[in-house]
Amino acid sequence: MKKILSIITLAIFLVTGWSCKKDSDFLEVQPNTFLTSDQVFSDPKLVLSVLADLYNRQVDFSSLNNGWASFADFSESFPSESGSSGIVQRTGWGYGSWGVDWSGSYNYIRDMNLFLQRDSAATKLSDADKKRFYAEGRFLRANFYFELTKRYGGVPLILQPLNYDYSGDTKYLQLPRAKESDMYDFIISEAEAIKNDLPADFNEKSRASKGAALAMEARAALYAGSIAKYGATTPAVSLPGGEVGISAGKAAGYYTIALRAAQEIINGNAGPYKLLTAAGGASAAALSDNFANVFLLKSSPESIFYKDFATGVTHGFTTNDQPYSFSDEGGDAGRLDPSLNLAEQYEKLDNTFAPFATTNNNGTPIYYDNVQDIFAGRDARLAGTILLPGGTFKGQTVDIWAGYVLLDGSIVTSDEAGHLKSIIPGGPAVQVVGKDGPVNGLEFRTQTGFYIRKYLDPTVGSGRRGQGSTTAFIRYRFGEVLLNAAEASFELGDNATAAMYLNMVRARAGLTTPLTAGEITFDRIVHERRVELAFEGHYFYDMKRWRLAHIVWDGTPTTLSDLKTNIGSAKQHSTQPWGLWPYKTYFPGNPNDNKWLFKETLPSLVTGVNRFLFGNYYTFIGDDVRAANPQIVKQPNQ
Amino acid sequence: MKHLFRYGFILTLLITVFSCKKDNYSAPGTFLTGALLYNGDSIYVERNQVTYQIYQYGFGSVGPIGGSFAQDGTFSQVLFNGDYKFIISNGQGPFLWKQTSSGAPDSLAISLKGNQNIDLQVTPYYIVRNAQFTYTGSDTSITATFKADKIITDPAMAKDIERVSIYVNKTQFVSGGDNVALNNMPGGAITDPNSITLKVNMGGAVRSFVPSQNYVFVRVGIKIVGVEDMIFSPLKMVTF
Numbered sequence: 001m002k003k004i005l006s007i008i009t010l011a012i013f014l015v016t017g018w019s020c021k022k023d024s025d026f027l028e029v030q031p032n033t034f035l036t037s038d039q040v041f042s043d044p045k046l047v048l049s050v051l052a053d054l055y056n057r058q059v060d061f062s063s064l065n066n067g068w069a070s071f072a073d074f075s076e077s078f079p080s081e082s083g084s085s086g087i088v089q090r091t092g093w094g095y096g097s098w099g100v101d102w103s104g105s106y107n108y109i110r111d112m113n114l115f116l117q118r119d120s121a122a123t124k125l126s127d128a129d130k131k132r133f134y135a136e137g138r139f140l141r142a143n144f145y146f147e148l149t150k151r152y153g154g155v156p157l158i159l160q161p162l163n164y165d166y167s168g169d170t171k172y173l174q175l176p177r178a179k180e181s182d183m184y185d186f187i188i189s190e191a192e193a194i195k196n197d198l199p200a201d202f203n204e205k206s207r208a209s210k211g212a213a214l215a216m217e218a219r220a221a222l223y224a225g226s227i228a229k230y231g232a233t234t235p236a237v238s239l240p241g242g243e244v245g246i247s248a249g250k251a252a253g254y255y256t257i258a259l260r261a262a263q264e265i266i267n268g269n270a271g272p273y274k275l276l277t278a279a280g281g282a283s284a285a286a287l288s289d290n291f292a293n294v295f296l297l298k299s300s301p302e303s304i305f306y307k308d309f310a311t312g313v314t315h316g317f318t319t320n321d322q323p324y325s326f327s328d329e330g331g332d333a334g335r336l337d338p339s340l341n342l343a344e345q346y347e348k349l350d351n352t353f354a355p356f357a358t359t360n361n362n363g364t365p366i367y368y369d370n371v372q373d374i375f376a377g378r379d380a381r382l383a384g385t386i387l388l389p390g391g392t393f394k395g396q397t398v399d400i401w402a403g404y405v406l407l408d409g410s411i412v413t414s415d416e417a418g419h420l421k422s423i424i425p426g427g428p429a430v431q432v433v434g435k436d437g438p439v440n441g442l443e444f445r446t447q448t449g450f451y452i453r454k455y456l457d458p459t460v461g462s463g464r465r466g467q468g469s470t471t472a473f474i475r476y477r478f479g480e481v482l483l484n485a486a487e488a489s490f491e492l493g494d495n496a497t498a499a500m501y502l503n504m505v506r507a508r509a510g511l512t513t514p515l516t517a518g519e520i521t522f523d524r525i526v527h528e529r530r531v532e533l534a535f536e537g538h539y540f541y542d543m544k545r546w547r548l549a550h551i552v553w554d555g556t557p558t559t560l561s562d563l564k565t566n567i568g569s570a571k572q573h574s575t576q577p578w579g580l581w582p583y584k585t586y587f588p589g590n591p592n593d594n595k596w597l598f599k600e601t602l603p604s605l606v607t608g609v610n611r612f613l614f615g616n617y618y619t620f621i622g623d624d625v626r627a628a629n630p631q632i633v634k635q636p637n638q
Numbered sequence: 639m640k641h642l643f644r645y646g647f648i649l650t651l652l653i654t655v656f657s658c659k660k661d662n663y664s665a666p667g668t669f670l671t672g673a674l675l676y677n678g679d680s681i682y683v684e685r686n687q688v689t690y691q692i693y694q695y696g697f698g699s700v701g702p703i704g705g706s707f708a709q710d711g712t713f714s715q716v717l718f719n720g721d722y723k724f725i726i727s728n729g730q731g732p733f734l735w736k737q738t739s740s741g742a743p744d745s746l747a748i749s750l751k752g753n754q755n756i757d758l759q760v761t762p763y764y765i766v767r768n769a770q771f772t773y774t775g776s777d778t779s780i781t782a783t784f785k786a787d788k789i790i791t792d793p794a795m796a797k798d799i800e801r802v803s804i805y806v807n808k809t810q811f812v813s814g815g816d817n818v819a820l821n822n823m824p825g826g827a828i829t830d831p832n833s834i835t836l837k838v839n840m841g842g843a844v845r846s847f848v849p850s851q852n853y854v855f856v857r858v859g860i861k862i863v864g865v866e867d868m869i870f871s872p873l874k875m876v877t878f
Contacts, residue, residue: 091815236729236864240741550866555815609815613687614729614866623701630700637729637866 042124047133054115054140055207057108059100059147061537063307064315064455064473068335071535074543074553075610077452078337078577078603082443085605088577092555092611095620095638098151098540102625105148106158112141113161135197139208139216142190146220149183150541151619153635154243157186176631179242181250184224188257191217195270202271205303206472211270212305215476218261218484223545225254225491230547237547237617239636244618255488262485265304265478266501273478275508276302284380287510291384294479295455296471302479306472314468318457323387323398324417324445325435328463334436337448338386338534339577340600341558344567345531346382351513353568356580358598367595371401371582374598380510385534387451389434389582394458399434400449402581405597407590411583417445423586438581440604447603448579454535479505479532487525495520502528526570544617546570555611560600575609578602613637666718670748672756674711674733676789681711681733681762682857682870684813688731693723693745707731709811709873722748726760732862732869733762734790762869763790763797763862769871771856773878779839780806780876782858786831799825800861803868804838808847812857812873818843825863844878853877 040046062070072079072087079087116137122130141159148155156175164173178186191213200210228251231238238245246254265273276297278290294302309315319328320335327333344355356374357366368374371390375382387393389400403413404423412423418435422428437445457469486501495517503514505528515524529542543549551571558576566572581601587593615637626632670692674681690713691702707713723745726735736744748756769784782804790796801824805817814820821838828834836858844854856876859868 234864236866556820611815624699627699627701634727638727 037118041118041122044125044129044133047119047122047125047129050115051133051136054108054112054137057111058140058144058307059105060307060473060475061098061147061150061540062535063537064309064317064469064471068317068320071336071452071537074540075339075558075574075577076342076534076539077339078448078579078606079335080337080437080443080445080447081335082441084335088603088606089608091608092613093616095613095615095635096622097616097619099619099622100148100151102622105144108144109141109158110161112137112144113159116141117161131197132199135194135213136208138190138194139198139213142187143216145183146187146216149180149187150223150544152621153180153239153245153618154178154183156629156632157183174629174631177241177243177633180227180244181224181242181246184220184246184254187220188217188224191220191261200270202273202301203299205298205306206308208305209270211265211273212476214261214265214270215304215481218258218265218481218488219476221254221258221261222484222488223541225251225258225488226545228254229491230545234547234550234614234617236614237636239633241633243633244636252492255491259485259488259492262481262488265481266485272301273304273481274301275478275482275504276300277508282510284376284383284510287380287508288383291381291509292453292456294477295474296457298472302477303472303474304476304478304481306474306476308472309468309470311470314470315473316465316468317455317471318462318469319465321452321456322463323393323396323436323451325399326394326396328461329465331444332463332465334444334446334451336452336535337446337577337579338450338452339448340450340580341563341574341578342530342534343382343386343388343450343580344563345527346379346385347511347531347568349377349379349511349513351511351515351519355564355567356598358580358600365597365599367585367592367597369595371596373596379531381531383453384509385452385454385531387453387456389449391451391453393451393453393456394460398436398451400436400438400446400451400582401434401596402438402449402583402599402601403432404586405583407587412586413439415439415442417442434582438579438601438603446579447605448577449581449601450579452535474536479508480536480538483525483529483532486520486528490520490522490525498525505532523568523570527568543612547617549612549617550614553610553612555609557609558602563600575611576602576606666716668717668719668750669714669753670717670722670750670756671712671714671754672758673713674707674731674758674760676733676760676762676765679765680872681731681760682709682766682872683707683711683731683867684815684859684870685709685811687813688726688867690724690726690730692717692748693725694720695723709813709870717750719750719752722750724748724756724758726758729866731760732764732860732865732867733760734795735760761790763865764788764799764860764869766858766860766869766871769858769874771874771876773876775878777839778841778844778878779837780804780854780856781835781837782856782871783833783835784858784871786828786834786860788831797865798863799828799831800863801825802828802834802836802858802860804836804856804858806838806840806843806854806856808851808854810855810873812855813859813870814868818854 119133154177157178162173195210195213198208198210228246228248231245232248276294278286319332322333324333359365375388391398403411405411412432414421414433417433417437420429421432438447438449457471461467462469482501482505486498490498498520499515499517552573554573563578579601581599583597585592585595618635686706689706691704693702705715725743725745738744765787767785767787771780771782773780801822803822805812806819807817819838819840823836853875856874857870859870861868
């Protein structure tokens, strides 16, 4: 009994002895799976990691990690992947095309608003850090609203985190769309407000810098100016409340802002940005290589702000689009094939436009000694943007030809690239189609006669699925800033300045005969942007803001004569992607034996036409969104 | 074991007896049909391009039931009985639909209690009248003559002709998007809107039909400045 008593006493003693001390500690353990916002906003490294997430959630119309098909469409290219033929087989776009996830976007905006609120309330950060983070947050928010505005026009402009009070009444959260002009005014004023809080650091390219803010401002003001000016040509594309459409009287004001912002960058106020120029002399090949390098060199003095990639965070652009025959990854290749519509836009060196000479005036074919001869004497950006037949990539030559032409005009070809076949009955079996195509309907090989070169990464292994490519996607670059300045000057009536800026861009591409002030027309501005900024996500928005989209993509099929006439005209219609197929001649005993001839070919999969409706100018806002917030007015013509 | 079968049998019986009756709505079966009309004249448009919206209220979220008019300006929609509102959005069609004072499209209330046919009265900018088509064998061409009748003449709202077009197709779908041959004439080249002559040379298109056919379908259309949708003549089959 005594023994039991003493054991119990001991037990009680032990229990009370240990328990009392530990209780509060046990209940107040610091969580080790998340950080509170106070903790995060006391350490610049943690704030930067929050900011990194915000950077990562920016959207781009086309980007290197958002699918190769985001670069396709609009007849600038042909999709050589069987599952994507729909791009060239549809007869128009739904009103909802090019939309972004609405609630996801506003979640993102809320996160940015929360970031700004918490950053400004932070007490343990240094003032310099705080100010820079705050400016970066505002840059990202303005840039994202810009992306929304390009697609939807005015959207609810929410600059504070909204909180629901659980009262059952959500009316106070239902905000109407802002005017389209208010959206652009907001972007411009944000850029002005933050530009001096951001580092004017020329080497800061993946984070916001002064240059990025000014580049955003210039582009936004230019868009607003052109919507004001050219929106007058399509009065049907507007809303009475101004959510879509800007009054024509505001155009000059916006163009002035665009020019000023662009000139701040050009004059070096934001850092020594300049065009990347060729180191290896001025040969055509060197100029083309130089232009391709703009998109490969991360340290290029031309890029202002880009989405960066690195080992571990790579993209599959090169995997998807590399030439088939020396693909790093077997069948993974060749999806994005630029069209002849785009290729023939590249001028001759005397500043004139001409289709590639395939036939004489009387219709007989022109014979070339080398496959590349037909492309000679052109804007260096042609070979810098497009991998032409006979072009080289990773030190190998692409093998693009569609077959043999015999003297009677018949064609010997095969439905399998690189297939061996006899040209004449009983003759030796030889290769009758290039290993890289083109064959109608044969996916992953070119079907237009061209491969994309822009962004294509020559690094060893960049085409492997597992390794991927780490080239950056440029969102703002100096070349575009020059073109923005040129357009704004032109619209303000200063053709001499416009010519000066255009000539800077053109000289880098080997077009050394300068354009005179008298030669600057609207068509020139449109054309220069199309060729310089091809596949950079500009063409579509440019066509929209100039209100050219419904003219260029008018729903009637593109005939061969449409294709070969009006090149360089802003209104040349382009509704179907054509190709240019090289053929070898087999004319034994004839002087033209074993030469090259070319045929413009509409790939047989192209059965649709591009038809852009007035209702396509501004993307449809979902019925679910408008049902939840009746304040949001419908887009025009939908 | 026997019990199991018995319960199973009863359960199956109960499920089959009760499920069909209670759970399912019958499919919508009431036809709402209609046609675009102006003073009794049909309005001919391009298929799938002129859309309408039908709203039914009282079911939570508001969203339209959408559809588009056929070439001859008719539509057909299967719905449940009930009260609906019908609109044609601003900017749709080569005509004006009634608007409210604030500029929104005015709605047409429809109380559906069985199959119903409605006439949609609209005011077109133009109407194509007296379209005649003649085939000339020597150059495989079709010549159309027609009158562009300007309906909206109020200077504040009237619009000019941007161009007139003739379209030929091997099927009954004939428009800018569906054709094998076409020809355009800009509005400025029209001397007399009461008698417009427009010729299209079909050339090789006719000979390349597979399988061959000795007829085509043809329409003429008017494109109005600043209006997206064209207005067409009735469809005509031309044999040769």
